Amino acid sequence: MITPLVREQILDLRERSLPPSWLRRGxxxxxxxxxxxxxxxxxxxxxxxxVVLVAAIRHARExxxxxxxxxxxxxxxxxLVEAALRGVRIYVLTASEERLVKPATDDGFDARMVExxxxxxxxxAGHVLLRxxxxxxxxxxxxxxQLGSAYGFLSTANFNRALVESVExxxxxxxxxARALAGWFARVFWTEAEHELVGKGRxxxxxxxxxxxQAPAHPDLLVTxxxxxxxxxxxxxxxxxxxxxxxxxSFAFDVDHAVHAALLAAVGRGxxxxxxxxPRPAVHRAVAALAAAGARVVGHDKLHAKAIVxxxxxxxxxxxxxxxxxxxxxxxxxxxxxxxxxxxxxxLRGWAEEFPWYYxxxxxxxRHVGEFCPADxxxxxxxRTVRDGVLEATWPDLEASSALELDRVPAPALEEGRTSATLxxxxxxxxxxxxxRLPSGASPLLRMVMTTKKDKDGKTxxxxxxxxYEPPAYEHKGQRYVVLHDVRGxxxxxxxxxxxxxRVVLP
Amino acid sequence: MIEVGRRIxxxxxxxxxxxxxxxxxxxxxxxxxxxxxxxxxxxxxxxxRELLGGLPAQVGWRVLERCCDLGLLERGGERGPAGLSAEGxxxxxxxxxxxxxxxxxxxxxxxxxxxxxxxxxxxxFVGQTMKEDRNExxxxxxxxxxxxxxxxxxxxxxxxxxxxxxxxxxxxRCFLRGIAGRGLAGRAEEGTMTLQWPEAGEPTxxxxxxxxxxxxxxxxxxxxxxxxxxxxxxxxxxxxxxxxLVGSASGRSIDELNQWASVLxxxxxxxxxxxxxxxERRTLQRALAFKEVELGPLGxxxxxxxxxxxxxxxxxxxxxxxxxxxxxDALRGYGVPEQLAAKGxxxxxxxxxxxxxxxxxxxxxxxxxxLRGDPRARFVLAPADxxxxxxx
Numbered sequence: 016m017i018t019p020l021v022r023e024q025i026l027d028l029r030e031r032s033l034p035p036s037w038l039r040r041g042x043x044x045x046x047x048x049x050x051x052x053x054x055x056x057x058x059x060x061x062x063x064x065x066v067v068l069v070a071a072i073r074h075a076r077e078x079x080x081x082x083x084x085x086x087x088x089x090x091x092x093x094x095l096v097e098a099a100l101r102g103v104r105i106y107v108l109t110a111s112e113e114r115l116v117k118p119a120t121d122d123g124f125d126a127r128m129v130e131x132x133x134x135x136x137x138x139x140a141g142h143v144l145l146r147x148x149x150x151x152x153x154x155x156x157x158x159x160x161q162l163g164s165a166y167g168f169l170s171t172a173n174f175n176r177a178l179v180e181s182v183e184x185x186x187x188x189x190x191x192x193a194r195a196l197a198g199w200f201a202r203v204f205w206t207e208a209e210h211e212l213v214g215k216g217r218x219x220x221x222x223x224x225x226x227x228x229q230a231p232a233h234p235d236l237l238v239t240x241x242x243x244x245x246x247x248x249x250x251x252x253x254x255x256x257x258x259x260x261x262x263x264x265s266f267a268f269d270v271d272h273a274v275h276a277a278l279l280a281a282v283g284r285g286x287x288x289x290x291x292x293x294p295r296p297a298v299h300r301a302v303a304a305l306a307a308a309g310a311r312v313v314g315h316d317k318l319h320a321k322a323i324v325x326x327x328x329x330x331x332x333x334x335x336x337x338x339x340x341x342x343x344x345x346x347x348x349x350x351x352x353x354x355x356x357x358x359x360x361x362x363l364r365g366w367a368e369e370f371p372w373y374y375x376x377x378x379x380x381x382r383h384v385g386e387f388c389p390a391d392x393x394x395x396x397x398x399r400t401v402r403d404g405v406l407e408a409t410w411p412d413l414e415a416s417s418a419l420e421l422d423r424v425p426a427p428a429l430e431e432g433r434t435s436a437t438l439x440x441x442x443x444x445x446x447x448x449x450x451x452r453l454p455s456g457a458s459p460l461l462r463m464v465m466t467t468k469k470d471k472d473g474k475t476x477x478x479x480x481x482x483x484y485e486p487p488a489y490e491h492k493g494q495r496y497v498v499l500h501d502v503r504g505x506x507x508x509x510x511x512x513x514x515x516x517x518r519v520v521l522p
Numbered sequence: 523m524i525e526v527g528r529r530i531x532x533x534x535x536x537x538x539x540x541x542x543x544x545x546x547x548x549x550x551x552x553x554x555x556x557x558x559x560x561x562x563x564x565x566x567x568x569x570x571r572e573l574l575g576g577l578p579a580q581v582g583w584r585v586l587e588r589c590c591d592l593g594l595l596e597r598g599g600e601r602g603p604a605g606l607s608a609e610g611x612x613x614x615x616x617x618x619x620x621x622x623x624x625x626x627x628x629x630x631x632x633x634x635x636x637x638x639x640x641x642x643x644x645x646x647f648v649g650q651t652m653k654e655d656r657n658e659x660x661x662x663x664x665x666x667x668x669x670x671x672x673x674x675x676x677x678x679x680x681x682x683x684x685x686x687x688x689x690x691x692x693x694x695r696c697f698l699r700g701i702a703g704r705g706l707a708g709r710a711e712e713g714t715m716t717l718q719w720p721e722a723g724e725p726t727x728x729x730x731x732x733x734x735x736x737x738x739x740x741x742x743x744x745x746x747x748x749x750x751x752x753x754x755x756x757x758x759x760x761x762x763x764x765x766x767l768v769g770s771a772s773g774r775s776i777d778e779l780n781q782w783a784s785v786l787x788x789x790x791x792x793x794x795x796x797x798x799x800x801x802e803r804r805t806l807q808r809a810l811a812f813k814e815v816e817l818g819p820l821g822x823x824x825x826x827x828x829x830x831x832x833x834x835x836x837x838x839x840x841x842x843x844x845x846x847x848x849x850x851d852a853l854r855g856y857g858v859p860e861q862l863a864a865k866g867x868x869x870x871x872x873x874x875x876x877x878x879x880x881x882x883x884x885x886x887x888x889x890x891x892x893l894r895g896d897p898r899a900r901f902v903l904a905p906a907d908x909x910x911x912x913x914x
Contacts, residue, residue, distance in 0.1 A: 078907050102894060104903050144900050161907070201909035225858045228909030 016502065017521060019412070020421040020448040025405065026429045029381025029440045033401070035303055037294040037372040037394075039386035043316045044371070046182045052358035054187035055331075055351070057320075058170075058178050064185040065178045068168060069094045071158050075103045080157040080167075080200045082108040082345075087131030087175040092138055099142035107145040108153070108204060108345070109136075128175060137215045146208035147218060152344040153333045157188070160197030167193035169349050171320045171333060181319040182366070184359075186331050186349055191233060196347060198231030199238050203345050207241055237348040239334060239341060246334055246348045247341040250274055250323060257286050257325035262363035264291040264322045268301035269337035275301055278336075282308040286325075289367045293318040294374075299390040302374050312374035313367050316394055324363055329356035381440050399436050406439035410446035418450035418499055418519045419509055451520045453498050457491035459483055460515070488515055496520045524763055526815065526823035527716040532632045532731045536647050537673055537705025539627045539681070542593065542609075542620035542697040550619045553585060554594040554610040563603035564595075592619060593697075609697065612686055620697050628708070629698075630733055631676060634715060635821050636754060640676055643691040643733055644698075670704040677701055691733055717820065719760050754819045764789055766817060767828050771810040782834070786875065792836040795843045803847055806833045806872065834875060841876035845869055849881055850889065853898040856905050859883035883911070 048059020056064035065088070072079055072094040079098060086109050099105050109132075139145060154174060157167035172183035188196060205224035213219045230243065237246040254261065254277045261281055268290075269275060282288045288310040292298050302312045322331045332348030334340035351359055374390065375383075380401055388397045410429060415421045429444050461481040470476050486508050489496045495517035499508045512519045556572055557564050566583030574581055586604055589595045594610035597603065606614075613619050626647035631640040662669055680687065681701045688695050713731030765779040772791055783789045795803065802808050812826035835841035848869045849862075857865075859882075866880025881889065883902075890902035905911055 102891070104894070104907055106904065106908060144904055198909055204904075204908050205910065222855070224910065225856050225861055225905060226910045229912070 017418050017421070017450050017499070019450070020415075020424075021445065022426065022448060023443060023445040024426050024429060026431065026442040026444060027440075028431065028438070028442065030379050032377040033375070033380055033383065033387060033438075035299070035376040035390040036374070036378070036387040037314055037390060038375055038378065038383050039371055039388075039398075040373055041369065041371045044369075045180060046317060048179070051184075051362050052355045055355045055358060056185040057362060058172050058181060058183035058185060060179055062179055064168075064170070064172075064183075065090065067185075067187075068156055068170075068174070068178070071156060071166070071168065072098050075158045076162065076164075077103060077159050078157075078161060079103055079105045080160065080197055081105065081155075081174070082151065082200060083154045083170075083174040084110045084152045085128055085132050085173040085175050085177075087128060087135045088178060091174050092135050095139060096142050105139075105143040106200070106204065107139065107143050108151045108200065108208060109145060109147050110149060110151055131175065133216075136212060140212055140215045140217075143212075145212035146204055146210065146221065147212070148207055148209040148345075150339070150344040151203065151208070152340060153347045155188075155196060155200075155333070155347060157193050157197045157200065160194050163190065165190040165193045165197070167196055169196075169331060169333065169347060171322070171331065177319060181317040182315050184320040184322055184331050184362075186351060186355070188349065192236050192349065195231040195233035195236045198228065199236070199240065199347065201228045202230060203240055207345060235350040235352075237330070237332070237350070239344060239346040244342065246332060246346055247274070249330060249348060249350070250332075250334075250336070250341065251277055253323045253325055253328040253330050254278060254281055256327050257281055258284075259326045260287045260289070262289050262291070262322070262324040262360060262367065263336070264318065264320045264363055264366070265336040266293055266319050266321065267335035267337045267340070268292065268298045268305075270301040270304055272336065272338050272341065274336050274341060275304070278305060278310070279308050282310050287311075289313065289363070291315070291318060291320075291363065291366055291370065294372050294388055294390070294394050296391050296393055303376060303390065306374050306376060311367070313370040314372035314374065315366070315370045316372075318366075318370070322359060322363060324356070324360045329359045331359065380438060384440075399438060401438045401440070403440045405441040405443045408442050408444050410444040412447045412449050414449050414451055416451065416518055417512070418521050419505065419512075421448045421450060424448045451518060453489055453496050453520045453522055454491045457489035457496060460488040460490045460495060484511060484515075486511060488517060494518065498522050523718055523720040523829070524760065524767065525716060525718050525825075525827040526763075526767075526817065526820075527714055527825045528821070528823045530632050530634045530713050530715045530729070530731070532630055532642065532711045532713050532733070533674070534628055534630045534708030534711075535671075535674060535677060535705050536626060536628045536708065537677070538624070538702040539629075539698060540622050540624045540700040541627055541644065542622040542699055544613075544616060544618035544695040545621045546617070547619035547621070550589055550592060550594055551613060551617065553589045554606055554614050554619075557595055557604070557606040557610065558614060563597060563605040565603040568603075592621065594619065608684070616695060618695065620695075622699055629677060630731075631680075632713070632729075632731065633676060635819075636715065636717070636727060638753065639685075639687075641680060641687045641689075642729075642731065643689045644687065644694070644696060671707040673701055673703055673705055674707075690729065717823070719763055721760050725755060758819070761789070763817065764828075767812065767815060767826060768810060768831055770815055771812055771828075786834075788832070790832045790834040793833050794836055794840050795847060798833065800851070802833060803844065804851060805830075807831065808833055835873065838876045838878070841873045842878045845873060845878040846881055848872075849886065850893075850898060853901040856901050856910070858905055858910050862886055862902070 046057060046059030048061035048063050049057050050063055051057055058064045069090045075098050095105055154170040154172060155167060159165050167188040168185055169188060170185045172178045172181055177183060206227055208221065210218035211221045237249040239246045263278065278288060290302060290305055290310050290312045292302065292314055294314040306312045321334055329351045330348050331351055332346060334346035334348060340346050383401050384403045386398050386400050388394055410427055413424050413427065415424045431442055462484055463479050464482050466478055466480045467475050468478055486500065486504050487498050488511060489498065495515045497508045497512040497515065497517045497519050499519050499521060508519045552573055553569060566586050567579040569585050570577050570579045570582030590604055593607055594613055595604035596607035609620060627644055628647045629644045630642040632642055633640045659669060681698045686695055686697055711732045713729060716728040717725055718728060719725040765776040768791055769776045769779055782792055791808065807830040809830045810828055814822060814824050815826055816822050835844050849866055852865050862883050870878055870880050886902050887906050890899040893899050
């Protein structure tokens with residue numbers, strides 16, 4: 016009997032481009048945390064920077080100024096309460112309740128962080144004087160600004176789990192910078208904050224201040240706040256002065272902001288630009304444009320540090336390179352110099368080498384093995400995998416038009432499935448070509464033959480008679496079929512099919 | 523104004539009496555006026571000639587007799603000329619003639635030390651039906667009550683005193699010229715007597731007493747105003763009353779209070795800061811509470827309404843403490859030194875009797891550091907710590 020014909024073909028996808036993607040080149044290790052240089056830290060699991068911050072609060076004598084968009088760290092909380100109980104005046108600037116009611120899922124914090132933040136505010140109520148507003152994004156700590164021993168810390172990390180879990184930077188501030196930063200804290204406290212914590216869960220609107228503090232000035236301290244954009248100008252200056260290299264780390268980018276154009280211009284004039292960011296859909300357009308221009312783009316699942324380093328300048332800041340941070344929020348940045356600048360550059364270069372993701376557009380699949388994430392998707396649910404080797408796959412059966420022509424059925428247009436989270440370099444598709452079958456409901460097709468027979472008088476007469484074909488033929492919906500019951504009847508079936516214009520089928 | 527009050531009893535009595543009630547009778551007043559104008563006793567001829575247009579003197583004598591019956595004129599014997607009586611002089615003063623009526627009367631009165639005149643009201647008593655009288659007698663016999671009572675002494679005095687009575691209810695004037703020896707005592711009712719004494723003015727007694735209507739009518743409570751200056755008020759003053767009340771409520775001696783009032787020219791209660799509640803410290807006033815007070819010749823009063831008394835620090839040290847307390851209490855918002863100083867000066871102005879020195883900004887800051895748990899501390903600490911104290 017005639018059996019289905021088995022066929023196979025390899026679909027070679029190695030030259031097919033991946034979509035614009037973040038490609039994994041190593042594991043996403045948590046930030047270890049370490050001292051980068053004297054007075055400069057990378058936050059991480061070593062908790063070095065967190066320990067320094069807690070110790071600073073514990074040793075405060077009179078005043079602590081703390082600013083953080085989010086605030087939810089137990090050791091810091093305990094240190095603040097202890098300091099308050101021993102008479103230290105503690106002032107806090109943080110994000111407002113309104114801003115926290117609807118956390119953006121793509122904004123680096125989740126609902127749990129918000130709840131932790133609110134819980135901490137309840138604990139601090141009565142111990143600290145806390146004011147809030149939606150745009151207070153700066154993170155820093157100033158200790159005893161009115162004393163000669165003043166000092167402080169600028170942190171790219173919110174004062175919460177980010178100090179341990181995220182890729183962040185922290186810098187210690189000397190007395191002069193700390194005092195200037197205290198001045199900016201005061202200015203924002205009196206003129207930009209919108210609510211004051213007056214009890215557990217109670218934020219009260221605040222009125223006009225009795226006076227406005229003077230705007231401080233320090234050449235190394237740059238700020239974004241109402242009417243002041245020295246930080247934005249500083250960023251432009253660093254980018255504009257760069258001639259050889261630029262290392263740019265930011266949680267967010269804004270393709271429509273002038274800073275983005277400045278980075279593209281830097282790439283255009285031959286500066287080696289390396290962009291470090293957190294792979295997120297929100298940065299897709301910006302990194303795509305930078306990569307297209309020639310910038311190197313790498314990413315880390317936990318990157319939140321904000322810094323720009325060139326061969327001439329180094330800037331650590333709380334601001335992202337986007338419109339809210341550079342134009343509207345309260346942000347601070349610090350020019351770092353000397354050994355700390357060199358250490359910062361080395362750190363960012365190290366990150367650029369170690370970060371687990373790099374961005375690529377139009378990369379042939381054959382040049383990547385492992386995880387990747389399309390740039391328009393988030394790492395949380397967008398990660399796919401590319402495997403080398405051949406995927407064995409089955410293609411749906413084909414049916415030949417005639418049972419006598421199985422080998423003449425052409426191969427299908429093979430394509431890989433669209434829903435798979437795993438992509439392969441090659442796919443070996445197998446499929447069967449099956450002989451056609453007589454459709455149900457087909458009617459026997461009869462032929463007219465001349466016969467002789469005797470009439471009632473015994474005479475032999477000629478007559479027409481309807482008889483089935485041999486091999487049998489059928490008709491169904493205008494199509495004729497010749498049924499092949501046995502391989503020995505192949506030739507007869509072929510001849511009859513040609514004669515009738517029919518397809519040869521199996522019963 | 524100080525107001526003190528107590529309960530009083532209002533009694534009533536029904537009896538046959540002769541009551542001269544004031545009526546408008548100009549013809550008899552003309553005779554009294556003639557007697558007054560003449561200045562000597564007049565006779566019938568005088569009246570006929572002056573008032574009757576030359577009618578015979580006999581007619582004049584008849585008029586004179588009637589005026590004597592009405593009490594307008596009086597004479598030594600039963601006949602002859604008559605002169606103006608004291609009652610006639612009162613009739614001229616009020617423009618009415620008192621016409622005696624013998625009838626059954628009901629009289630209300632109250633005996634309180636502050637009331638020189640116990641008489642409150644009088645109404646002619648409308649008799650009951652025979653059946654009602656009979657029923658009342660039966661009931662009294664059954665209850666073994668006396669059928670009649672002797673006339674109270676106070677009413678006897680009124681009948682013999684010859685003084686004009688004035689109803690506190692409707693102002694009716696009358697003379698009680700005689701009253702039967704027995705009558706029926708009515709049920710005693712309670713009323714309220716209030717003594718109101720304005721700081722610049724005479725004291726006033728106000729009575730709120732129930733004066734029952736006649737039988738069958740509903741009781742009515744009438745506010746009665748009876749202005750009087752009883753003998754008992756002689757030598758008393760608003761200042762005495764204020765000092766007596768404040769002294770009794772505060773434990774201060776009247777002499778001490780009077781001395782303060784004498785020195786300052788106004789009434790104050792000297793006190794220590796820690797004796798005051800917060801609101802008293804803020805307002806420099808105290809609303810004194812009283813239960814019952816004994817006011818010497820005025821007697822005992824159950825209720826007292828005294829305007830809030832002005833408080834004053836008892837000495838310079840207390841004044842300084844008070845000013846500092848008020849400065850701290852006045853912290854209601856964040857402030858800079860200039861504002862704190864202005865507020866301190868304003869508070870100091872409330873103590874002109876002393877020379878307290880308000881805390882300066884630095885002293886307030888030190889206090890805020892000590893009282894950091896106090897919610898007001900932040901109003902000083904935050905501006906000082908956060909750049910405002912050097913901003914202005």
